[in-house]
Amino acid sequence: MAMQKQQLTVVVRVRPLNSGEKSRKAFQCVFPLDKKRVLLVDPEKFENNILRQNRQHERKFEFDASFGATSNQEDVHETTTGPIIDSVVEGFNATVFAYGATGSGKTFTMIGTKDRPGLMTLMTKTLYEKLDNQYQVLLSYMEIYNEIIRDLLNPSGGDLELLEDERGNIRVPGLSSVKAPNLTRIMQILQEGNLRRTQEATMANKTSSRSHALLQVMIVKNQSLHSKLFMIDLAGSERASNTQNRGIRLKEGAAINRSLLALGNVINSLASKTTKFVNYRDSKLTRLLKDSLGGTAKTCMIAHVTPSSSNFEETYNTLMYASRAMNITNKPMRNRPASADQVYAEAMNAIRKEVGSQIKNSSSITGLAARSSVQERSSSRNRPKSISRNSSLTRAAQPMPIDRGRGGSLFTQLKEQYMTLSDKQKRLREKLMATNQEAYSLEMSLISKNAIINAWEKHHHDKTAESIERLKKDGELQRVRLVELSDQRTKVEKALRKGEENASGLESRMRSLASTNEQREVVKLMVKMAEIEAQKISALSDLAIRGLIMDRTDTSIAKLQKYEMVADKLIDGKLDDNDRKKLEEEYRVIKNQFHYHLLPLKNIQTTVSWNSMLLPKIINNNNTIIIEDRLMSASKKKSEISLPLIANGREKYPTSSAESTTDDDRVNSPVTERLPTI
């Protein structure tokens, strides 16, 4: 029962009732019916409650496959994930994830035990068997906890960032990767990594995961990426909805909720025939998976449930989450929108249609209608299957050769030239957007680095530290890249300006040549089309930069949370001198991290300069909004940022700093001063 052909498969695994559940007198309420269906029975059915007797107590769910208590790891692998390997070997990306509440068996399925290795090992093993030695396989193992990415193979690596290159590939700079020649080594890597995962003992499970764990398998051929496979053990889904959560648990719950919701939304919109917009931006998880979910990438969701009556609510929620994706996959249409530009593609289609009908009525204009429809068809056929914003934008509109033979009137020739020019302008704008985005993120990172280096040097005149030297080196590389980007930007902007001049020249020549209403209408529509294309890129660029700001905000918030936690401990904890010293040190480090991470946000107008004016204004209900204005209004302008000095191992803030308005900034001696209780 292999499910090779489907892009998205949804299966359910029901684990055996365990001894704890039996001893608590819980009974089975989930029953696998056959190879695809499970029956869920509301435990209330067995209660003698007259008021509720008319309620519907049973519900059947159907998935691509269902696995009961007697299924073993190999069964699950052969049916669900085995076929995915073939597509990874062919060069497509794939994602397999385990979804479910705490204690439902996600880690068992994905990692397993020494004797019963899970899918992460079985899939990697099958992959090795199918690849010859021209391929190289690299494993990385990371976790996402409270929207922060950490390397599980290199715990001292700190918090990692996420970048999207201009081809739409997602990268996590600094993430380590290892070769794992055999099963024993893979299992060892997973188990070591798992020990570093953020976990907690709960009633439901001794080692309950509060983070998403992601095994990334990169297949490299001739030193370039051939394909990428993600295997993910998600955090327990009930954590998202537990209303008893307080403090740190509340924050965790919110982060888990956000990412699981975002994942569900992405899967639903990828599979949906009607939804046009796939929003990857809402969580780190979905952003990381952007090039491995949807398009030609295969996706497999393994929903996990316990059969126990005591977990009825969670089981119901899990089955509903999974069946929402399942209902959609049952619809015949499987080609899904490939990227966020779908909304705009719609608008373009409408205009193209309009142009088409104008042309049908016009005898003097040839070629455009035919070209429009050919382009339409070829663009939907050639739409790149991987979810790559830039490539889908570029490839959809390759210029066609100009037909000067039949009907080659001057008007037609000008019109063809205008279309070709519009395509070229579009590609230039995309390039500008990618350049700006990369530069923007580099600048943010440089601001933090410089501030740290300055603060260090001010206080430690001639001392060196390995970490500071490393920062300097990284900063140098970033500066070199920034210069390259700046040159690139100048060139692209020059070409864009020239293109704009040519376009307006062509436009006025066409206007003066247009002798019929239809011809005048066609000119108007073509200009409109070019405008919409430009606005689309502008909106995408705006979104991308907002995304970068959001990411940094998220990371800053997470750092603030850590900082609060340590502060709380310092204030309330009954600590001996040794512990207090250690905690004070930790407090200082975290506070610094928070402060320096926040700096680029405080100083946003410097970096915003990268958002080019050449990406046009977006017109909204006759209100013209300039991107720069919108971004800047989000942050208060500050003439200068106040840097903390590190003195005697502590930060000192300039006393005259009227700029520092937050409570946080006013704390001169954070370690000894008592913080206000929140």
Ligand SMILES: Nc1ncnc2c1ncn2[C@@H]1O[C@H](COP(=O)(O)OP(=O)(O)OP(=O)(O)O)[C@@H](O)[C@H]1O
């Ligand atoms: N199919 C199965 N067969 C036998 N035992 C299982 C099965 N699935 C899970 N278990 C056992 O149930 C317990 C809980 O499973 P597991 O740790 O995989 O849950 P989880 O969903 O990953 O939980 P969490 O979200 O808290 O990490 C473990 O002791 C595991 O060995």
